[in-house]
Amino acid sequence: PPGDTAGCTFCHTSSEERCSTCHQRHQFNPVVARKSEQCKACHWGKDHRDWEAYDISIRGVVYQTNKWDPTQFDLTKKLSDADYVGPTCQYCHLRGGHHNVQRLSTVYTSMGMSNADRGAPLWKEKRDTWVSVCDDCHSPRFARENLQAMDEACKDAGLKYTETFKIAENLQLDGMGEPMPKDLHPDWAGEHVWSLKIGAYHDGPGYGGAQGQSGEFRMSNCSDIERICFESVGYWMTYIFKGMAHGSWNDATYCDGSFGMDRWLVKAKVASEQVRRFTALEKKAGINWVPSEFWRKGDWMNELSGAKIVKEFPGKNIFDLCPEPGWLDTH
Numbered sequence: 483p484p485g486d487t488a489g490c491t492f493c494h495t496s497s498e499e500r501c502s503t504c505h506q507r508h509q510f511n512p513v514v515a516r517k518s519e520q521c522k523a524c525h526w527g528k529d530h531r532d533w534e535a536y537d538i539s540i541r542g543v544v545y546q547t548n549k550w551d552p553t554q555f556d557l558t559k560k561l562s563d564a565d566y567v568g569p570t571c572q573y574c575h576l577r578g579g580h581h582n583v584q585r586l587s588t589v590y591t592s593m594g595m596s597n598a599d600r601g602a603p604l605w606k607e608k609r610d611t612w613v614s615v616c617d618d619c620h621s622p623r624f625a626r627e628n629l630q631a632m633d634e635a636c637k638d639a640g641l642k643y644t645e646t647f648k649i650a651e652n653l654q655l656d657g658m659g660e661p662m663p664k665d666l667h668p669d670w671a672g673e674h675v676w677s678l679k680i681g682a683y684h685d686g687p688g689y690g691g692a693q694g695q696s697g698e699f700r701m702s703n704c705s706d707i708e709r710i711c712f713e714s715v716g717y718w719m720t721y722i723f724k725g726m727a728h729g730s731w732n733d734a735t736y737c738d739g740s741f742g743m744d745r746w747l748v749k750a751k752v753a754s755e756q757v758r759r760f761t762a763l764e765k766k767a768g769i770n771w772v773p774s775e776f777w778r779k780g781d782w783m784n785e786l787s788g789a790k791i792v793k794e795f796p797g798k799n800i801f802d803l804c805p806e807p808g809w810l811d812t813h
Contacts, residue, residue, distance in 0.1 A: 493524040516557045516564075518545055521571045527719045531724045531733065536571060539730035540657060544568030575614050586615060594723030600633050632726035633735055635710060642743040643715045649750045650707050650806045655688050658757050660705045661773035665692030667780035669698045672791030672799040677704045678711055703780035706804040707753040712747050720741035 503523075505515045514520060514808065517535065526533035535694060538541045540578045545568050548554040555614040561572060561579040577586045600609075616625035653659050654676055675691035677700040699712050718739055724734030733739055764771055775780060791800060804810055 485582070490771070493661060503674075507661070512560075513557045516570065516572050518542070518570045518572070525571075528713075529720055531720050532571075532728075535721075535724040535728040535730040535733050538732065539725075539728045540728055543566050545570060551680070557672065565580055577615055586611060594632075594636055594727070595719055597644060600636070628726075628729070633725045635722050635740070636719075637717050639740065639743055642747055643711070643719055646714045646743075646747050646750045647678065647711050649754045651709050653707065653754055653757055654690075658761050660707075661777045663697075665773040665777045667703050667778055667783040668788035668792045669700065670786045670788050671698060671801065672788045673697060677708050703777065703783050707757070710750045710753065714743055714746045714750075719748060 502510065504520055504750050505511070506520075518533075522533045526728060537546070543556070545566075548567055554560075555570075556565075559565075560612075561576060566572055566573060575586055580586065612629065613622050613625040613687070615627070616622075650659075658675065666674060666677070667676070668674055673691065673695065675695055675701050676689040677696035677697055679697050679699050689697070691697060699716070700708065704712075721737060721739035721742065722734045725731060725735075725737075725739055735741060787800060791798060795803060800810070
């Protein structure tokens, strides 16, 4: 949808292509780029709750109460010479002035949003790097204990969202998904598959797609229970991960993190029970439910690439139309 597209691209293309996103076009002053607020323009909101997690953490409070004092935060110094009384976003994620943010960050999905073994050798270098940043101010033991606390919180959350997804999955396999994929508007790739990303978590025609075919998470034109699943991992899991990573424990618990996942799990169970009751009643009454035309059109969905692909290239998806592997990553 146009609004979603504009909202995404303003952030996702701006920082990758322009120095002035962080340094500001009309000032281009490194002092401005070193302030935590500079990250706030993009890094906040339900699905990437970085600013909120930092701002209400003990570290964010230290920054907010001392940032006007140049003896505590001398932002005229290069990051390589910074000796702040507390960390800014830039101090940790652009450590020493290094502009590759991923180098001094976590592995986002596998470290926080997926059911992965975060202690596996694959992540050792990243975790050791994180500890090396923390021990500028804390002991390595303190840093590793906080990493472990984050791991345990994410494991607990992973159990909840796995159960939430299983409820929706069972409805789909029992033929009670509302509406079925064939009645949905195609996704952005031009595919009619279940909106809970079958290629990543499931496989086979029982989920509406061919063997190995991958769907895509939807926030538009999907049933309530599928939206609940998306929000459980995309929003509340984010609160938990980001909250624990930044030392914002209220975010991870009461502020919709763990408590939010609890509520959404109950919502998924209630929605599933309603669907099963309605299905039983319709069967007993001889009612043949037919999805409304809305599902074939969606709300502004014709603006996405999927509709164009289905119309102009029947039987194809966006991946079939790529001239070479990896083409989508650069175009």
